[in-house]
Amino acid sequence: MRLRGRKGIRENLEQQEDLVVLDPGQYRGKWAELFGNDLPIHVEFGMGKGQFISQMSYKHQQVNFIGVDMYDELIRRASEKGRLAWSEEEVETPPNLKLALFNIENAEQVFAPGEIERIYLNFSDPWPKAKHARRRLTHPRFLNKYTQILNERGQIHLKTDSVTLFEFSLNSFADYGLQMTNISLDLHRDGLNEEHVMTEYETKFVGQGMQIHRCEVMLGKQALEEYSKDRLEKYGN
Ligand SMILES: C[S@@+](CC[C@H](N)C(=O)[O-])C[C@H]1O[C@@H](n2cnc3c(N)ncnc32)[C@H](O)[C@@H]1O
Numbered sequence: 562m563r564l565r566g567r568k569g570i571r572e573n574l575e576q577q578e579d580l581v582v583l584d585p586g587q588y589r590g591k592w593a594e595l596f597g598n599d600l601p602i603h604v605e606f607g608m609g610k611g612q613f614i615s616q617m618s619y620k621h622q623q624v625n626f627i628g629v630d631m632y633d634e635l636i637r638r639a640s641e642k643g644r645l646a647w648s649e650e651e652v653e654t655p656p657n658l659k660l661a662l663f664n665i666e667n668a669e670q671v672f673a674p675g676e677i678e679r680i681y682l683n684f685s686d687p688w689p690k691a692k693h694a695r696r697r698l699t700h701p702r703f704l705n706k707y708t709q710i711l712n713e714r715g716q717i718h719l720k721t722d723s724v725t726l727f728e729f730s731l732n733s734f735a736d737y738g739l740q741m742t743n744i745s746l747d748l749h750r751d752g753l754n755e756e757h758v759m760t761e762y763e764t765k766f767v768g769q770g771m772q773i774h775r776c777e778v779m780l781g782k783q784a785l786e787e788y789s790k791d792r793l794e795k796y797g798n
Pocket residue numbers: 606607608609610629630631632635663664665666683684685686760761762763
């Protein structure tokens with residue numbers, strides 16, 4: 562039975578302790594314990610209805626995934642998608658997926674230093690007005706938080722349809738002294754790029770013929786070393 566109304570949604574979430582984390586702060590420094598293994602942890606900040614994180618968890622079973630959003634209803638919808646990605650009957654608990662309810666402003670209260678290996682920022686709210694720039698998830702204010710929780714292999718992967726958010730983000734990463742790579746102004750230029758799992762927003766925007774902008778940012782020492790090695794192989798000295 563599908564529960565309706567705010568109370569119904571909360572009850573639904575409370576019944577899904579295997580997948581949904583309503584008080585994520587209690588797992589700070591203990592996410593590996595919660596997953597029951599030491600696999601790397603990738604987080605999507607602002608997962609919406611959860612299409613991306615659900616499919617990623619099924620496609621990459623050697624990675625633990627945490628989908629984050631601040632709305633109960635979105636966590637509920639993502640829980641349906643998460644189970645559906647693993648079995649059509651929606652009965653299985655995806656072993657490498659958790660859905661956490663919290664505001665990204667509190668990321669350091671939820672994750673201990675170095676606990677996370679990768680952050681996905683997919684179609685984050687662009688906050689186009691200059692007076693709201695501080696709310697953009699790639700503002701240096703947020704980069705400060707991300708550098709604290711990411712580990713030696715730490716990376717941020719950004720996808721957006723918004724030229725203004727993309728431009729702002731590239732400047733923000735550059736001002737912060739971060740190494741960017743694999744920058745694309747039109748991810749699906751040659752047809753759908755099948756390597757990349759699509760989000761709900763991406764599916765909609767690509768259907769409307771819009772261009773998707775993407776880049777990867779290397780933060781951790783080891784991520785940077787691997788990037789330098791790849792660059793040498795590609796271009797020589
Ligand atoms: C535009 S939607 C994109 C959803 C999804 N990533 C996609 O690409 O389809 C942005 C999502 O980020 C969430 N969000 C925005 N700010 C947030 C914050 N400070 N903390 C947690 N979630 C946030 C919103 O609730 C919304 O679901």
